[in-house]
Amino acid sequence: MTTLPTVLVTHTLPDGWLELLQDHCRLIIGPPDANEFSSDLVAHLGEAEGIYSLLTIQISAETLSKAPRLRVISNMAVGFDNIDVAACTRRGIPVGHTPGVLTDGTADLTMAILLAAARRLLEANRDAREGRWTTWSPTGWLGADLHGAILGIVGMGKIGQAVARRAHGFGLRIVYCDSVRRPEVEKDLHASWLNFNDLLQKSDFVCLHVPLNPDTYQLMNADSLKKMKKTAILINTSRGPVVDTLALIQALQENWICGAALDVTDPEPLPLNHPLFELDNCLVVPHIGSATWNTRRRMAELACENLLAGLEGKHLLYTANPEVYRD
Numbered sequence: 001m002t003t004l005p006t007v008l009v010t011h012t013l014p015d016g017w018l019e020l021l022q023d024h025c026r027l028i029i030g031p032p033d034a035n036e037f038s039s040d041l042v043a044h045l046g047e048a049e050g051i052y053s054l055l056t057i058q059i060s061a062e063t064l065s066k067a068p069r070l071r072v073i074s075n076m077a078v079g080f081d082n083i084d085v086a087a088c089t090r091r092g093i094p095v096g097h098t099p100g101v102l103t104d105g106t107a108d109l110t111m112a113i114l115l116a117a118a119r120r121l122l123e124a125n126r127d128a129r130e131g132r133w134t135t136w137s138p139t140g141w142l143g144a145d146l147h148g149a150i151l152g153i154v155g156m157g158k159i160g161q162a163v164a165r166r167a168h169g170f171g172l173r174i175v176y177c178d179s180v181r182r183p184e185v186e187k188d189l190h191a192s193w194l195n196f197n198d199l200l201q202k203s204d205f206v207c208l209h210v211p212l213n214p215d216t217y218q219l220m221n222a223d224s225l226k227k228m229k230k231t232a233i234l235i236n237t238s239r240g241p242v243v244d245t246l247a248l249i250q251a252l253q254e255n256w257i258c259g260a261a262l263d264v265t266d267p268e269p270l271p272l273n274h275p276l277f278e279l280d281n282c283l284v285v286p287h288i289g290s291a292t293w294n295t296r297r298r299m300a301e302l303a304c305e306n307l308l309a310g311l312e313g314k315h316l317l318y319t320a321n322p323e324v325y326r327d
Contacts, residue, residue, distance in 0.1 A: 028041060
């Protein structure tokens with residue numbers, strides 16, 4: 001009788017989402033809202049051959065040292081900054097992630113919060129509910145036009161391009177900065193490449209679509225925020241630490257910029273008494289960029305496929321550290 005490999009699943013997921021693993025692994029599953037390895041999972045690290053993780057769980061070199069039999073980590077997220085990938089690579093452990101499947105969902109959410117911030121929907125909804133809507137006013141809740149405005153996209157990967165296509169339909173003019181030029185995007189969407197500083201100075205909306213790494217950590221700091229237009233709005237659906245939170249608070253309080261719309265924050269989640277929640281010009285939603293049933297289900301399935309490939313000694317469909325496969 002063959003013993004099934006032990007796989008630690010850091011969170012309880014909806015019925016059916018782990019169906020691909022059921023007959024192939026011995027699953028030990030953590031609680032639904034974990035922000036760290038539960039004590040039950042920690043107790044099984046020594047026998048774990050696979051880990052199926054969500055982005056709220058930090059997998060450090062110390063954690064890896066407690067898992068001598070580990071052969072694969074599969075992260076149900078496009079990003080993998082919660083995992084010490086370098087330590088995994090040294091151990092020859094492939095790290096899977098789930099790009100592509102959440103592109104459209106995240107792009108939709110980006111446009112949703114951009115529109116909400118531009119048209120001050122948070123303030124308008126609250127004022128209507130709290131009795132401050134007493135009559136139609138020609139100057140009530142005035143917002144920003146999209147048509148003819150300039151959208152600056154920082155990071156023109158798959159998600160950035162999907163946002164650009166949607167924004168083009170609203171009549172926004174597209175500028176972008178990226179480590180590489182995207183001539184096909186420039187042609188199809190009449191987009192223009194700018195360096196980072198010029199993009200900040202010219203854009204009416206600045207959308208962040210970059211991975212979190214040492215180069216992008218606090219990319220939006222006091223210096224960069226001061227380069228934006230006073231009428232501009234910052235949108236972040238990438239990772240919270242790409243923005244210096246303290247600098248953003250000051251920028252919003254002192255009107256360096258007009259507003260911000262955030263799907264991700266630093267820290268995450270924000271405590272209830274956090275200053276960002278007290279600002280009328282800051283919209284915060286709880287990291288819901290990929291939060292559609294179809295997207296999350298496909299992310300879960302892709303993470304299962306990555307994990308099974310790793311357990312079988314095959315190349316993962318999407319690997320954060322493909323160098324583990326080099327001789």
